[in-house]
Amino acid sequence: MTGTNDSVFLSAAIHFIRVIRHTGVYVGPGASIAALRALELVGVARREDVRSALRACLAQRREQHELFDRAFDVFWSGALRAGASPAFDDATAQQQAQHNPLAPRIAQALLREGYGQQQRDAREIEQKQYLASFSADEALRHKDFDKMTRAELLAAERALARLQLPLPALQSRRWRTRRHGQRIDWRGTLRACMRTGGDAIALARKARARRRAPVVALCDISGSMERYTRVFLHFLHALGAQGWRVHVFLFGTRLTNISRQLAHRDIDAALRDIAQRVGDWAGGTRIGASLHEFNQHWSRRVLGQNASVLLMTDGLDRGDSTLLAHEMHRLQQSCRALLWLNPLLRYAGFEAKASGIRAMLPYARMMPVHDLSSISQLVDALNTGNGSKAWK
Amino acid sequence: MPSPADSPADLPANVDATLALLQGHDYVAPRDLATAVFLSLRMPRPLFLEGEAGVGKTEIAKVLARALQRRLVRLQCYEGLDVASAAYEWNYQRQMIEIRLAEAQAGGATLKSQDERQRLGEGLFSERFLLRRPLLEAIAPQDGVAPVLLIDELDRADEPFEAYLLEVLSDWQITIPELGTLRAHEPPIVVITSNRTREIHDAVKRRCIYHWVDYPDFARELEIVQRRAPDTARQLAQEVVAFVQQARKLDLFKAPGVAETLDWANALSALGANKLEAEQVDATLGVLLKYQDDIAKVRGATAAQLQRVAQTPS
Structure with missing residues (x-):
């Protein structure tokens, strides 16, 4: 050059x-x-x-x-x-x-x-924005996703992507070498012996390895839920990037597995791709039928290894509530923990009146997810050890 | 089961021969499955079988071993399956004793010289102290004949084990750090099965011939029942198979597999039935269906209806 x-x-x-x-x-x-x-x-x-x-x-x-x-x-x-x-x-x-x-x-x-x-203007604006962002972040935390402007939504997505999901790692059946493990690692011990020729035998130890269980998310994309699900998908995408095993399904009137699209592509491109592929984006919803399809065709394939299920829906189902209750029961029986994320919980006077909500309520623990702070609450709930007991 | 012969039978020359070979050992295979088996024997590549529980995936490996007169080496997978239980392990107890013996020979003194230590080390990690587990047994069989290796329910093992399998399946070799790399003279015949309780990684599947084992149709299932449960009365066999074929069309949580059909046919024969009777059907549904919801759905009216359909001469 x-x-x-x-x-x-x-x-x-x-x-x-x-x-x-x-x-x-x-x-x-x-x-x-x-x-x-x-x-x-x-x-x-x-x-x-x-x-x-x-x-x-x-x-x-x-x-x-x-x-x-x-x-x-x-x-x-x-x-x-x-x-x-x-x-x-x-x-x-x-x-x-x-x-x-x-x-x-x-x-x-x-x-x-x-x-x-307008580069200079842009810079000035940006500086102001930057200064304001500390308080804005605070304001964002309690603003409903539904009422955000595009810029605010972007900020929320970025904040979400930073959130860690500290689900406790479960004890696996596999062993790892640990200095203070509860069992003697004979292989390590014997190999160490080679160095001393058997003079002194220092015991190597091992303990059970810990491992994160997979997360399966079932997301409602009917008209009333679309906005929340979009934001939530960013969160799930970030989880995948952190090395979690995440399976994501969308449902409106049908069930679609989008785990691969979400895992392998840029989130924005993936979302557009998914919107094109999934016909019933922002259409009606049949929760019972969709859960039935999941239970029938997917639950055995993705819930095998102690997976937790995050169900993202408002529970406003016009279908048969007996079917819904039945499928919720089956779902709860097949997973380690069933957590229902419901944005309707933002209203202080929320009561479970709709038949769908009443049908689902006995089988899952309901969590609000309408703003950033409630997603943080969700993360805390997933984090606490007693969570898994409380969910069932 | 015949004991492993000195010279194993020749591999089939074409798809028809494969079909006949399986048939000869009472495995009624559809042609596409026979093709997959033939290819996996000839190429040679592991045969990866996926399908619902009870459709005869594991059975293929057993039949192949019998038909080709080779030993069947079975590796049942489970979570936490590691190299020590799948491939090889050192016999630590004997190694410890060996160390003690070496000390005793040195007159109670500890082993001081570099030479002695070297010799002890080489002795400790020789084949004498190696415990051979299924994978090693398949790669380096002691009788010299490549066996049939059945890796059953791979989906139950975890991903790290899958990763370990990659080396074994693509290069037919196992590396033991203390001993070196053992390579198969003749690759074993490998059958991998999965119940799809999770997705197996693409890298494993890529090395295999993949086949989805489906439920058989009426004619084939009837033939299976007649071969595998020969005591069943002819009419009963027909009605049982027709009933099960209809039941699979219902919206059941777990549709009955071929294994359940055979169990049910045997159960009904044991009760002395020559044809389906409503009372016996209700009483023995637990042999066919394994979920209370499914039994509740089928018991009574539905069963009667299925029975009627099953008993109409086609």
Whole structure:
């Protein structure tokens, strides 16, 4: 690399890395250095080489690739030819947003990095927002998901993604070497013997390993629930990224397993994909029939290993309440814990009047989930050891 | 069951031969299953069988062992199954005794020289002290004949064990850190079964021939009953199979498998039945259906209706 062109390119590359970071992908300093070094090695003659090199260093998870590719296309569209900063403005952003669900995040990231016509304004606004965000976070905690603006919803999703689900790890049947384990690890002991030739036999020990049980989420996507479920899916996606085994099913009038889509793709792209695939998004709901389908075809496949079930629905079912009660009973019998997340609980005077709710209530512990603080409550409830007993 | 012969029978040459081979040992297989078996024997790759409980997945391995005159090595999976119970373990008690003996030989003194320690170490971790578990037995059989390895209900084991299986299934080798890598001269015939209580990882399935074992149709199930429960009266066998075929169409939590059909036919024969009687059907439903909800649903009117359907000559 020589001359001014290179330094322009280099600074553009550094900007690009920062943009990627702002979209929410974690890029450490090590990865940035590796990316620049990779660019040196592959050269800049071929656009696709540059893309592959940067992607290999910056986006190291499959679900980040879509976001990366999109950002790459947007960022480098004008940058190299003009030999200057890439052009980007709000009009393009809006245009992009209509075609791709990832665009808003990339647009925000670019704006934050100073690209765009009103960059200075944007920066000032952002600073104000930043200062205000501490109190805003507090306000967000008690705002109903249903009444949030898009920006607030985004903030809530980000906060959710940070939430940890500290379900207690269960004791597994597998053994691990532990210094103060309750059993003697004969293999470790004998191997240690080799070193001393049998002089002194120091006992190695082992104990039962602990392991997290899977989480199965059944989410209602009828009209009244759609907003909550969308937010909740972000939470489940974050769980998956933390290494939990998560199975997710959506139901309205039918049951759809979306575990794979959710696990392998960027959450926004996955949600759009799912919305297209699942026909009854924001339609009616038949809870009893959907639970029946789950019990019949899936419960044995996904509830095998001590799984807990999170059932996300408002319980407003027009179907047969005897069937619903029956299926709830069967579901409760097949899982370790059944937790019902109900956004209707936000109303102080909530009473179980609807027949569906009355049918379901005896079999599950109901938790409010209408705002961030109640999701924190949910997490606490899952965390407490007595939770599993109280649920049944 | 014949004892493992010195020279195992030849593998079948084509799908028809496979079909005949299984048939010859009272396993009535549909053609697609015979094709899967044939391919897994020839390629050779593990045969991965999934299906509801009681459709005859495990039985295939047993029949193959019998038909090909090989030993059946069975590994029943469960949560926490580890290398020590699946592949090999060192015989620690004997190793401890060996150490004591070495000390005694050295005249009560501890083993001081580097040489002595080396020799003891090599002695301790030799095949003499190795306990052979099913996987090792299948890879390196003591009689030299590759056996049929049945890995039963793999879904009950946990993911770490699946990961361990990958090396065994793709390279037919087991690595023992103290001893080195043992490789199979001739790969064993492997049958893996799963009841789908969880999804098996794609990486395992990729190495196998996959087959979903379904419930048999009327004609095949009747043949199975006649072969496997030969004491059943002809009319009873027909009605039992027709009843079960109808019951599978009901919305039951657990539809009866072929194993239950056989049990039921045997149960009814034991009661001296020659044909289905409403009273006996109600009394013996517990042999066929294993959930109280299902029994309650079928008992009485539904059973009578099924029986009528079963008894109409087709």
